[in-house]
Amino acid sequence: MTNWTEVCALDDIDDEDVMRFDHNNHTYAVYRYNDKVYATDGLCTHEHVHLADGLVMEHVVECPKHNGRFDIRDGRALGAPVCINLKTYPAKVEGGQVLVQLGG
């Protein structure tokens, strides 16, 4: 059974940008790049910092505290000072709305 959750309208996120989404005491980061949407855990795996305050450069998000970078498509950590990959979640657009299949 899928549990797609409506996050926001697609237009609420600029292209090459990120927004924070909190649900059930969990923080997610939702990205838009090249008319696709992506979702990951919202906190950097290095330290407690919200990725939604960071910078999206194409398919890479940079943490605002230590400049650690992750690939938003698969959550891969791209080098020190981040080593641990981000958890990712399926995301899609339906009827102009961003939907994310959130973690259990």
Next chain:
Amino acid sequence: MPTAETNTFAGPNWTRTQDDYHLISGAGERAHAAGLVNASWYKCPVPRPRMKQLMQREDAQAIRDTVLWYALIIAAGAVLVATWGTAWAWLAFFVYATIYTGPADSRWHEAGHGTAFKTRWMNDVLYQMACFQVLRRPSVWKWSHARHHTDTLVTGRDPEVAVTLPTDLLGMFLNLFSIKSGPRELWRVLRNAFGILGEEEKTFVPEMEWPQMVKEARVWVLLYAVLIASAIYFGSWLPLALFGLLPVMGGTWLYTFFGLTQHAGLPENVLDHRKNCRTVYMNPVFRFLYWNMNYHVEHHMFPMVPFHALPQLHETIKADCPPAYDGTLAAYREIIPAVLKQAQDPHYYVVRPVPVTAA
């Protein structure tokens, strides 16, 4: 989550010693208990669209500055080679070493943040080269600096406190020429090359990065072996004057001169970069050499803003910050008396006038 309002570190009976700064058996546990570790720091409000503008990366300025810097190094090196064996060589060495090592500190720093260039590999190449020129082990200092940003001037947590208290004036003087720090860092390189890692370093470098530390140290040992072999082969000190420890010792004074303006004399254990960092207006030559790191409040508060955008960031948030210092000398008129006083009274610090409108 601790907040900027949390600061109960210094109890009335706390007698500060140099031992407090150790990352093991130092004051780190006290910092934990006071909520100062990995805490939330005060941030000046900046609208997201403005911040996105300021965070944008570009290659052009960093390429221009890097080409110019290495051209200066090559020119100064050519003069050193040409004057070698004459009395002028001492002056030529001083100039060369200053250009070779002084700006390498800010290049190491900016490339380490990954903000110098837009192109990632360019940051990585400059980082490795600048690390060698400033004698900082690449992986160790990458993680050390991350900790410095997490726990800036938190006693027992920050491995990069430049002026530990009570002030060690002799040590500071010796380290203007890397007399203590240079050989110590080389010794650590050698130990790393044999797979021996420092216990304190293990507290901030993740275990998965340790093999990389060893690999980098072995490359450096190889480079130093080539340098020494060259000196023996040519029967000259010249190769050692051009690369390695000697130019570091000759040029450290410049980045120390800039670097002390960052935090010296300011309070530890406060969760507000406006209180523990200085922003100093510097002339264009200094700003080129220092890559705008004189905007230090701005850099610490928003480390994802690249060096070339720091002046604009300063304009954006300056109303919410203490006034910037009018120049490097103005900063030193405060720093020197403060550091001298801290040699006698380690609890003394300079209080910065944070705007009353701010949190």
